[in-house]
Amino acid sequence: MISLNPAIPLLLAAVFVVAVHSNCPEPPRFNFAELKEDYRNTNNFPVDSIVEYNCRSGYVKTYKSSLRCMANSQWTTTLEFCKARTCPHPGELENGRLIILTDLVFGATVNFTCEEGYRLIGTAQRKCVLEGSQVTWDKEIPYCQLIPCLPPPDIEHGTHTGTTMEEFNYGTSVTYQCDAEKRGQVPFSLIGKASIHCTTTDNVNGHWSGPAPQCKAVRCEQPKVNHGKQLIGYSPVYTYRSSVMFDCEHRYTLKGSSVVRCNENNSWDPPLPDCERSSCDDPPVIPNASQDHSHSTLFPAGTVVTYNCERGYELKPGISSASVTCLNDFTWSKHQNFCQRVRCPYPNIPNGKATLRYGSRKEAYEYEDRITVACNVGYALRNIETRYMCQDSREWGPPLPVCEPLCERPPSISEGRHDRGRNRVFFVGSRVTYSCNHGWSLVGASIIQCTAGDGGIPHWDKPTPECKEILCPIPHIENGTFEIQEFRFGHQFNQIKYNLGVSIIFKCNHGLSLKGSRKSICSDKGTWDPPFPVCSLERCSSPPKVDNADPEEKREFRVGTNVTYSCVTGYMLIPGVSPTVTCLQNLEWSKITKICQKVHCLNPVIRNGKQITARENETMYGDVVEFQCDFGYILKGSKLIECQANGTWHPQVPSCIQAECPKPEVQNGEVVNPLDEKKQYNVNESIAFKCSPGYQFSGLWYQMTTDSLNVTCSANGTWMVLPTYSANGTWMVLPECKKQSNQPVCKMARESVKFLQCGVPLTELITLLEVQKLYLEIKKLKQDLLKPQ
Numbered sequence: 001m002i003s004l005n006p007a008i009p010l011l012l013a014a015v016f017v018v019a020v021h022s023n024c025p026e027p028p029r030f031n032f033a034e035l036k037e038d039y040r041n042t043n044n045f046p047v048d049s050i051v052e053y054n055c056r057s058g059y060v061k062t063y064k065s066s067l068r069c070m071a072n073s074q075w076t077t078t079l080e081f082c083k084a085r086t087c088p089h090p091g092e093l094e095n096g097r098l099i100i101l102t103d104l105v106f107g108a109t110v111n112f113t114c115e116e117g118y119r120l121i122g123t124a125q126r127k128c129v130l131e132g133s134q135v136t137w138d139k140e141i142p143y144c145q146l147i148p149c150l151p152p153p154d155i156e157h158g159t160h161t162g163t164t165m166e167e168f169n170y171g172t173s174v175t176y177q178c179d180a181e182k183r184g185q186v187p188f189s190l191i192g193k194a195s196i197h198c199t200t201t202d203n204v205n206g207h208w209s210g211p212a213p214q215c216k217a218v219r220c221e222q223p224k225v226n227h228g229k230q231l232i233g234y235s236p237v238y239t240y241r242s243s244v245m246f247d248c249e250h251r252y253t254l255k256g257s258s259v260v261r262c263n264e265n266n267s268w269d270p271p272l273p274d275c276e277r278s279s280c281d282d283p284p285v286i287p288n289a290s291q292d293h294s295h296s297t298l299f300p301a302g303t304v305v306t307y308n309c310e311r312g313y314e315l316k317p318g319i320s321s322a323s324v325t326c327l328n329d330f331t332w333s334k335h336q337n338f339c340q341r342v343r344c345p346y347p348n349i350p351n352g353k354a355t356l357r358y359g360s361r362k363e364a365y366e367y368e369d370r371i372t373v374a375c376n377v378g379y380a381l382r383n384i385e386t387r388y389m390c391q392d393s394r395e396w397g398p399p400l401p402v403c404e405p406l407c408e409r410p411p412s413i414s415e416g417r418h419d420r421g422r423n424r425v426f427f428v429g430s431r432v433t434y435s436c437n438h439g440w441s442l443v444g445a446s447i448i449q450c451t452a453g454d455g456g457i458p459h460w461d462k463p464t465p466e467c468k469e470i471l472c473p474i475p476h477i478e479n480g481t482f483e484i485q486e487f488r489f490g491h492q493f494n495q496i497k498y499n500l501g502v503s504i505i506f507k508c509n510h511g512l513s514l515k516g517s518r519k520s521i522c523s524d525k526g527t528w529d530p531p532f533p534v535c536s537l538e539r540c541s542s543p544p545k546v547d548n549a550d551p552e553e554k555r556e557f558r559v560g561t562n563v564t565y566s567c568v569t570g571y572m573l574i575p576g577v578s579p580t581v582t583c584l585q586n587l588e589w590s591k592i593t594k595i596c597q598k599v600h601c602l603n604p605v606i607r608n609g610k611q612i613t614a615r616e617n618e619t620m621y622g623d624v625v626e627f628q629c630d631f632g633y634i635l636k637g638s639k640l641i642e643c644q645a646n647g648t649w650h651p652q653v654p655s656c657i658q659a660e661c662p663k664p665e666v667q668n669g670e671v672v673n674p675l676d677e678k679k680q681y682n683v684n685e686s687i688a689f690k691c692s693p694g695y696q697f698s699g700l701w702y703q704m705t706t707d708s709l710n711v712t713c714s715a716n717g718t719w720m721v722l723p724t725y726s727a728n729g730t731w732m733v734l735p736e737c738k739k740q741s742n743q744p745v746c747k748m749a750r751e752s753v754k755f756l757q758c759g760v761p762l763t764e765l766i767t768l769l770e771v772q773k774l775y776l777e778i779k780k781l782k783q784d785l786l787k788p789q
Helices: 007-022 742-752 762-786
Strands: 033-035 050-055 060-061 066-068 080-084 094-100 109-114 116-123 124-130 134-139 144-147 156-159 173-178 188-191 195-200 205-210 214-217 228-232 244-249 250-256 259-262 274-277 291-294 304-309 314-317 323-325 339-341 351-356 368-374 379-382 388-389 402-404 416-418 431-435 440-443 446-452 464-469 471-473 479-486 498-499 503-508 511-514 519-522 534-537 549-550 562-567 571-572 580-582 596-598 609-611 624-629 632-635 640-643 654-660 658-662 669-671 680-682 686-689 695-697 708-713 737-739
Touching: 050 060, 109 116, 173 188, 244 250, 304 314, 368 379, 368 640, 431 440, 503 511, 562 571, 624 632, 708 762
Parallel strands: none
Antiparallel strands: 033 050, 050 066, 060 080, 094 109, 109 124, 116 144, 124 134, 156 173, 173 195, 188 214, 195 205, 228 244, 244 259, 250 274, 291 304, 304 323, 314 339, 351 368, 368 388, 379 402, 416 431, 431 446, 440 464, 471 498, 479 503, 503 519, 511 534, 549 562, 562 580, 571 596, 609 624, 624 640, 632 654, 658 680, 669 686, 686 708, 695 737
């Protein structure tokens, strides 16, 4: 036996596996393509082998139609390399619609459906098929036809609206109606739906929506319900679908439907209801008692009604409650009188008595018994009420009174009276007020009061007052007289005194005036009212004050005196206003208004100048105005003027004259150009000066080293060289020429280009040049400032 190496079987198995996995499976099959004839009978497809496809009928090639076996024994990824051919549009369907679910290509199907009320005639589906070498639709396009119905059925005793129609298609409706009734007959009623219409359930065949109605003569009996009442639906005849509504009488309940209708069987549907008893009648009336049933009007079986005794009554002894019950037969349980009157205590009246009507009395007094109370002699009731009644509260109302002791009637007085003349009784605490007749005065206490005193016997606490006649003293007035104006009946006159109410009139002697009231009356106090007047000289007080005015000086201001006012300084009389007041007969001054107004000055005008402190509107007394001339002009006069009290200006308004400079005089100097000399020079005119031989300009270095200087006529009419300060701190106007020192050396220094030969130190020479430069700059600045603006 030959022994094999164990590794050999494993090696063979590996070779087998490699051999198996080196081929691809059969190529895939497609519905749009098929293998070419050369590859159909081949079973071995090694790696890198290629198969090719042909497009099936109805398809057209779009991509490369071959597959290759890859090293993993799988075919390359498949693409849809054959595309189905496209069919033309299948056509539109009138009264229907086309349903397309896919692209219109070979093998696709489309469906047709009709609108509601139409049925499809023909096939409902078409398919895109191959016909020769082209694709087309396999069947004819269908069409939609209206769904028809058979004619509607006729009915007995009625007609419908379709009698003139030839066709009855889907949606057509007809309406039935019954024939008119003949006189004396019951009218025909339409039983069922009046209208039916053509419809369908299978979208193919038409039928009517319901059976045709019927025309019948329907009449129901008059509806009657015992203990019931008909609410609506009254009619002498009840025909088909007539309706009636019922309700039951009070304390009856409806059993059944409240509404019934007459149906086609000449009967009421649902059946007529019944009214059954459901409550007792009103509870019985119990004398002097009221029911407590919360105002209910229904009393079902078992209802308990409780009674309450009315006002002034109470339950009889032995009865704890009063009630009745509605029994099952809807009658009330037995009952009796429950209540009796309440009683009041016996009326005991000290110092008096209580009696019923006609003076009778009772042993017991009940509710609503009325008594009258009367006091014994010397006693009386304080309240006017004398009748009292027994109340429901078991008490007397009002409360029983007390007979109180009385004082005697207060005495009368001569020429007077008291305020209780009509009173007949005077209780303790009563007050009486006395007063006297006109012209008489009360002496004593005006009020007396009834008091019980220590012994309890009523009496008046004070003596009765008296009335005495009122008289006034004889009137008197100095420097005047009086006379009686009024003398009333009952007023007696004598030489000493005057009676109440007498009035007198006062009059002053000639030339005097009355201060106070002209009339005075004798008052009830025995004095004259108002007090006597005084006679004094007829004159007014000091004249009234007037703004900005003073009155003329006078010592006395008798009636008719005139006082004239004059305005204070700075004010003047207002035209048309009187400055005079007069002392009138009533010793008052006549009215006077504002008479003075402030003085105004005319607005001052100055030519070639202007005001620099002028008011905006006007100038008044005391105002000060300041003037300023224009450039090139000089102010002649005062620059400040003031408005005077007489309306003029002081000093006078100034004037502006053109500025001119006189011929300048420089000692030891002369004009460079004699042609420039003249008597007057205008503003900004300049002339050149030089010093006489042996002299030089004094001052700063640039003056000392200059042969000539220009001076200019300034706007204020003066000559100016430079805006340069002199040694004393004032502006230098004209130059000065002083005796020259070291003239040859300085002349050489001026004429020599080399300034060092003059013996001037270098530092000072630099300063000299800087000063000269500054001078030229200042001179130019000054000329710019002097130019007219």
